Amino acid sequence: MGNTFEFSSRTKIAFGIDRSLELGKDVKKLSRSNKAVLITDPGIIKAGLADHVIGALEKEDIEIQVFHNVQSDPMAGSIDEAAEIIRSCGAKCVLGLGGGSAMDVAKMAALVAGGERAAMHYALMANPFAPKSICTIMIPTTSGTGAEVTNTVVFSDENKRKVWAWDAEMAPDMAIIDPQLTAALPxxxxxxxxxxxxxxxxxxxxxxxxxxxxxxxxxxxxxxxxxxxxxxxxxxxxxxxxxxxxxxxxxxxxxxxxxxxxxxxxxxxxxxxxxxxxxxxxxxxxxxxxxxxxxxxxxxxxxxxxxxxxxxxxxxxxxxxxxxxxxxxxxxxxxxxxxxxxxxxxxxxxxxxxxxxxxxxxxxxxxxxxxxxxxxxxxxxxxxxxxxxxxxxxxxxxxxxx
The missing domain is CATH 1.20.1090.10 (Dehydroquinate synthase-like - alpha domain)
Known part of the structure; x- marks a missing residue:
């Protein structure tokens, strides 16, 4: 064992069937606020999973804005749209509900919203993000990407070229792993x-x-x-x-x-x-x-x-x-x-x-x-x-x- 290494995880993990029903309390505890933006995709909306999460938030009087212009292999433009909504409503918490695409948009948009530049400004980390000021909670609806615990995102530029961005603070503050949310997956x-x-x-x-x-x-x-x-x-x-x-x-x-x-x-x-x-x-x-x-x-x-x-x-x-x-x-x-x-x-x-x-x-x-x-x-x-x-x-x- 001659090699030295470090291992750390910035993300708190909460697991359990119907654990997502406690989401409103999680938002209040992490952000000390009652405003949040939910980022998801049209398929999640259609399946009714967004309603499930919105209901859990409304039960705790959380003011929620929903952004769902997210496609598989998300575009930089979607991240910019989401970031503008986060800025305009003053949300202190961003929720990512879905597969890797929705969660990547949520993680990236939360950091982009803290600055004034567009998403492509940070592609391949050509420039650093502003310090993180908005907490993030990821709720995966697939058992695949692991984006709920990673500090990297993948998105595409206007020419559909896949690029990356990463930052230690991009790692979500919390991941809620609820098997019930994956049950309807084809x-x-x-x-x-x-x-x-x-x-x-x-x-x-x-x-x-x-x-x-x-x-x-x-x-x-x-x-x-x-x-x-x-x-x-x-x-x-x-x-x-x-x-x-x-x-x-x-x-x-x-x-x-x-x-x-x-x-x-x-x-x-x-x-x-x-x-x-x-x-x-x-x-x-x-x-x-x-x-x-x-x-x-x-x-x-x-x-x-x-x-x-x-x-x-x-x-x-x-x-x-x-x-x-x-x-x-x-x-x-x-x-x-x-x-x-x-x-x-x-x-x-x-x-x-x-x-x-x-x-x-x-x-x-x-x-x-x-x-x-x-x-x-x-x-x-x-x-x-x-x-x-x-x-x-x-x-x-x-x-x-x-």
Whole structure:
């Protein structure tokens, strides 16, 4: 144990079925105010989950403004719109309700609102944020991104190029993990978001910044996902299993907060830039293309991951066990029914060079360089070719359990 490291979490975590009903008290305690802005998306509004949260706030006489102009892979313009509402109403608390997009807009807008500049002023941290003056509470409705505990956000510029912003104070003050809020999530989104969390956990504990604490969070997240994803897909109302997936996503978020991600996220973000593919689907495709290649370079940790995924290790060498994890991962994806086809995305082998260019761009460098195995341009080009050729062949590559 020659390496030194630090591990900290700025976010208070509150877990429980219907824990979100106490949200009004949380707002008052954290902000010492009765004004808040709720940032969510149209799907959450339609599903009635925003009404659930608004009711909990109104019960405590919280004055609430709602902003829901948030799309998957949010745009900088949405962040600016939300920040202006926060400024104009004088809110001291911002709530993010939804998946990673809504929570990222909420986290970023709360900091942008403290200054006078637009969101793109802070892209890739070209400029620092003003000191945080508005508290934030995140309420995830998926078990995927872990954005409820991270200090990083992802958004797109006007050219749909994905960029990042980060700051220690961007980490939410509180995360409310309520399994009840994930119960209405459709099967495809349940699968896609859960695999996003699984990829987070795998990449955090195999990356160059990993530590024993990161490994502990990651491996437990992998165990919880492997043991509960089938249960949730078979029985969407199984709140105990959904709770375990929700905790897994939060733990995986804490792991990437400290350990970062790797090649699957580099590739996945590039796919999202090219075709606006759902992030969970994109990183799943990417890890399937790179799993064996990575496992060959980090045998010991990938053997532990295989055990956490449920691979039986009797009679296997450590390397055989590590490589067997790739088959187990692929089987889990197939059984989930997650559609990995890119057939409808207008991508083909003609896009390989563009795909490579985005993977090698400045914004994707941290993920690429943190990976357990360094990818050359030739490696990346081969991954791009494999993904575009394999994922475009069929609309349904999976043996669905649904």
């Amino acid at each position: 099967a495809q989104l349940t699968a896609a978001t859960t695999f996003d969390a699984l990829v987070h956990a795998i990449e955090a504990c195999t990356g160059k910044r990993t530590t024993p604490i990161i490994e502990a969070f990651s491996l437990q997240a992998i165990r919880l996902i492997s043991q509960n994803i089938k249960k949730v897909l078979h029985r969407p109302d199984d709140l105990e299993a959904r709770g375990k997936l929700a905790l897994a996503a939060t733990m995986a978020g804490m792991a990437i907060e400290q350990g970062g991600t790797g090649i699957a996220h580099c590739i996945g973000h590039a796919l999202g830039t090219l075709a606006r593919i759902h992030h969970g689907k994109a990183v799943t495709i990417a890890l399937m293309a790179t799993y064996m290649w990575n496992a060959e370079a980090a045998v010991t940790m990938y053997a532990e991951i295989a055990r956490a995924l449920g691979v039986k290790d009797e009679g296997l060498t450590e390397k055989e066990l590590a490589l067997a994890g790739a088959s187990q991962f692929s089987q889990m994806v197939a059984e989930s029914g997650l559609n990995l086809s890119l057939q409808d995305e207008n991508l083909s082998a003609a896009d390989i060079d563009c795909f490579l260019e985005v993977m090698e761009s400045e914004e994707n460098a941290p993920m690429r360089l943190n990976n357990c195995r360094l990818a050359t341009s030739a490696d990346l080009k081969q991954f791009a070719a494999d993904i575009l050729q394999t994922s475009s062949k069929s609309k349904d590559l999976n043996q669905s359990i649904l």
